[in-house]
Amino acid sequence: MNKPPQESRTGTARTSRSGHAPSTEPSDQDQPAHSAHSDHSAHSDHSDHSDQSDQSAERTSVGLGASPGDGATVPRQTTRGTVEGEDGAGGAEMRYVDLTGSREAAGRSIRLLDMARRLPRLVRRSLALAWRVDRPATVGLLICQTLSGIMQALGLVAISGTLTALLSGGDVFQRLLEAWPSILLLAGAAGARAVMGIAVNWLSSRLGPLMTREAEQMLLDGCTEVELSAYDEPDFNRDREAADRGAQVTGDLINEGQDLIASAASFLAGAVVLAGVHPVLLPLLVAASLPQAISQVSAARVRYLANLRSNGDNRMLSVLRWHIYTRDAADQIRAGTMASFLSGRYRRTVSRINREDRAAADQGARYSLVGAVCGGLGSAIVWAAVVWLLATGRISVGRAGAAVFALQTAGQSVRGLVAIGSRAVRTGLYMDDWTGFLDRAGGFRMQRGSHRPEPPAKIEIKSLSHRYAGKGRNALSDLSLTLHRGEVTALVGLNGSGKSTLSKLVSGLYLPTEGEVLWDGVSTRDADPQALWQQVALVPQDYARWPLTARENVTLGQPSPRGDAAVHEACEAAGADAVIATLGAGLDTLLAREWLSGEELSGGQWQRIALGRAFFREAGLLVLDEPTANLDPPTEYQIFQRLRDLAQDRVVLLVTHRITNVAVADRIVVLDEGRIVQEGTYQELARQPGHFQQLLSYQVTSDTIPARSESRQDPAPA
Numbered sequence: 001m002n003k004p005p006q007e008s009r010t011g012t013a014r015t016s017r018s019g020h021a022p023s024t025e026p027s028d029q030d031q032p033a034h035s036a037h038s039d040h041s042a043h044s045d046h047s048d049h050s051d052q053s054d055q056s057a058e059r060t061s062v063g064l065g066a067s068p069g070d071g072a073t074v075p076r077q078t079t080r081g082t083v084e085g086e087d088g089a090g091g092a093e094m095r096y097v098d099l100t101g102s103r104e105a106a107g108r109s110i111r112l113l114d115m116a117r118r119l120p121r122l123v124r125r126s127l128a129l130a131w132r133v134d135r136p137a138t139v140g141l142l143i144c145q146t147l148s149g150i151m152q153a154l155g156l157v158a159i160s161g162t163l164t165a166l167l168s169g170g171d172v173f174q175r176l177l178e179a180w181p182s183i184l185l186l187a188g189a190a191g192a193r194a195v196m197g198i199a200v201n202w203l204s205s206r207l208g209p210l211m212t213r214e215a216e217q218m219l220l221d222g223c224t225e226v227e228l229s230a231y232d233e234p235d236f237n238r239d240r241e242a243a244d245r246g247a248q249v250t251g252d253l254i255n256e257g258q259d260l261i262a263s264a265a266s267f268l269a270g271a272v273v274l275a276g277v278h279p280v281l282l283p284l285l286v287a288a289s290l291p292q293a294i295s296q297v298s299a300a301r302v303r304y305l306a307n308l309r310s311n312g313d314n315r316m317l318s319v320l321r322w323h324i325y326t327r328d329a330a331d332q333i334r335a336g337t338m339a340s341f342l343s344g345r346y347r348r349t350v351s352r353i354n355r356e357d358r359a360a361a362d363q364g365a366r367y368s369l370v371g372a373v374c375g376g377l378g379s380a381i382v383w384a385a386v387v388w389l390l391a392t393g394r395i396s397v398g399r400a401g402a403a404v405f406a407l408q409t410a411g412q413s414v415r416g417l418v419a420i421g422s423r424a425v426r427t428g429l430y431m432d433d434w435t436g437f438l439d440r441a442g443g444f445r446m447q448r449g450s451h452r453p454e455p456p457a458k459i460e461i462k463s464l465s466h467r468y469a470g471k472g473r474n475a476l477s478d479l480s481l482t483l484h485r486g487e488v489t490a491l492v493g494l495n496g497s498g499k500s501t502l503s504k505l506v507s508g509l510y511l512p513t514e515g516e517v518l519w520d521g522v523s524t525r526d527a528d529p530q531a532l533w534q535q536v537a538l539v540p541q542d543y544a545r546w547p548l549t550a551r552e553n554v555t556l557g558q559p560s561p562r563g564d565a566a567v568h569e570a571c572e573a574a575g576a577d578a579v580i581a582t583l584g585a586g587l588d589t590l591l592a593r594e595w596l597s598g599e600e601l602s603g604g605q606w607q608r609i610a611l612g613r614a615f616f617r618e619a620g621l622l623v624l625d626e627p628t629a630n631l632d633p634p635t636e637y638q639i640f641q642r643l644r645d646l647a648q649d650r651v652v653l654l655v656t657h658r659i660t661n662v663a664v665a666d667r668i669v670v671l672d673e674g675r676i677v678q679e680g681t682y683q684e685l686a687r688q689p690g691h692f693q694q695l696l697s698y699q700v701t702s703d704t705i706p707a708r709s710e711s712r713q714d715p716a717p718a
């Protein structure tokens with residue numbers, strides 16, 4: 001089955017076989033909501049939002065997430081330590097590697113103190129990113145937020161002043177006269193706060209998406225800077241997925257940050273008023289809010305951990321969705337009558353997630369209930385204290401009124417602080433994954449030399465061995481070979497003998513685990529990778545089908561100074577000119593059928609475009625890995641005829657199973673189990689007993705296949 005995209009949301013990295021990154025799957029429905037918060041004191045919706053945010057973060061990351069092909073998928077030990085067999089066939093169901101170990105530990109550390117410790121770092125980090133994407137908006141947001149906080153504090157002081165004046169004894173007119181400055185202040189502060197609120201919303205809804213996109217961009221840039229071998233490492237894939245999820249939620253931090261500041265401001269205002277009424281009230285309020293705060297943090301932790309546990313399943317859902325929704329496998333799902341099998345697996349995965357969610361919801365509700373009961377008792381104590389202070393004449397009626405307002409405001413803000421704080425800390429855990437990945441690029445950042453190679457005259461492979469990450473045996477062992485400019489070298493051998501691996505090592509895509517690949521005497525380790533790849537034209541077995549125009553598919557976005565003339569020349573050499581001629585808008589045609597005005601090509605037509613791509617590139621090394629697998633015989637013939645011309649000023653490495661075609665090569669290298677077992681010209685090897693002769697003997701020709709009339713046992717004539 002075709003691979004799901006590596007980057008389904010952004011559609012940027014490796015593409016599926018069709019090369020069409022699913023532009024909408026699963027992005028739209030799963031995008032974290034960057035909702036503008038119109039009322040900072042309305043905390044009741046936060047937990048919902050945070051849950052959605054967690055869920056969506058999980059799902060969106062999946063799109064980007066590992067494909068079955070990138071090493072991240074293995075039958076998985078479940079949390080109970082067994083391999084689950086739920087596919088109805090008695091076998092182990094494919095599950096993503098449990099990626100949650102270290103993160104689960106981190107999640108368990110969400111405690112009140114830990115939260116308090118992390119918050120300043122989080123605010124700093126989100127401000128730094130905001131500063132990076134839009135400085136004026138960041139400054140504006142900070143100013144408006146601070147002013148809004150001050151207005152809130154002033155409003156509360158004004159309420160207190162108004163109540164004290166109105167509820168004091170004496171003449172009503174006199175009381176009103178005393179109260180009006182406070183009323184004026186109250187109205188002014190409320191008006192100013194409303195305006196600031198609008199400005200804050202405007203600026204944060206401007207900043208949030210910018211921050212998320214910048215975080216994504218930084219992640220994409222980070223990914224292009226890593227060694228190709230990183231993709232073979234489960235750790236890298238795990239960290240990259242986690243980082244992607246982190247990038248998704250960076251924009252949320254701006255909302256969380258502003259909610260935190262708003263809550264802190266209203267708490268401060270309430271605290272100032274309360275402290276003015278009587279010194280015992282504030283500590284009493286904080287103590288009374290503590291149980292509820294602890295229960296909220298506990299509930300948040302339970303939700304976070306449940307999300308972590310469902311990580312792998314969410315990823316699997318995304319992969320299944322990709323295969324079920326998109327056109328890539330639609331024919332095979334139908335012809336293979338797989339629909340009920342796939343949707344059954346989807347349903348089972350969903351029910352596992354539902355189980356986790358339900359358990360978390362039940363547990364969270366239990367915590368909340370205990371918190372609410374304790375909070376209720378705490379409130380009763382605080383209110384009793386106010387009544388007692390009033391009854392014993394320790395505070396006046398006016399002050400008691402002010403205390404009531406202040407208590408409500410401060411109490412609500414303490415709860416808000418804790419709720420938003422726990423959400424922000426969860427966001428911060430995701431963001432840690434993002435920053436950690438960027439700092440280390442998953443530990444695989446390319447660190448090669450600075451030598452800028454010219455088109456190579458000679459590529460020497462010296463005592464080279466290569467072993468892929470996590471593999472118990474070498475893909476290539478102790479291999480030595482020299483490739484020359486002007487020569488076509490063909491690599492032949494059985495499946496898995498190491499041909500593609502060798503071509504990737506020669507191209508500098510991989511660095512050998514032992515030995516060297518020397519381009520004119522300089523190791524690929526010491527060359528600037530970008531400069532080296534400028535000299536590589538590669539047609540891999542699985543070439544990308546970019547959802548770009550035909551022109552861009554050939555130029556790869558790097559046009560020649562000769563313009564379209566060079567594109568047409570390359571296309572002609574690859575037999576792609578005939579393909580271009582059939583396209584509605586010629587080179588401007590978008591090669592993506594699902595997209596508006598796009599056109600779809602056949603497998604062989606795509607292969608011609610991929611070859612045109614390689615011929616267009618003015619590179620010193622041409623690597624063709626099974627370049628004609630999908631071509632019709634005339635085009636295949638044309639390509640092999642062209643190869644000799646192309647080899648005149650470059651090194652050509654050809655990987656093919658079509659043994660009869662390798663006659664075009666100057667030299668044939670036969671690989672078996674990662675070792676060179678034969679080397680020579682076609683004529684030499686064809687005469688020599690050995691692997692090549694065996695391979696040659698399997699080529700289907702009219703001589704080797706018995707004719708139908710000979711093989712058929714015709715009934716004897718009557």
Ligand SMILES: Nc1ncnc2c1ncn2[C@@H]1O[C@H](COP(=O)(O)OP(=O)(O)OP(=O)(O)O)[C@@H](O)[C@H]1O
Binds near residue numbers: 469475499500501502
């Ligand atoms: N990315 C990878 N990670 C781990 N192992 C790999 C990877 N790519 C290839 N291998 C392994 O390396 C060995 C050589 O693979 P390679 O693709 O080079 O063979 P090949 O000769 O090109 O095969 P084919 O003729 O089927 O294309 C195989 O055992 C394969 O499983």
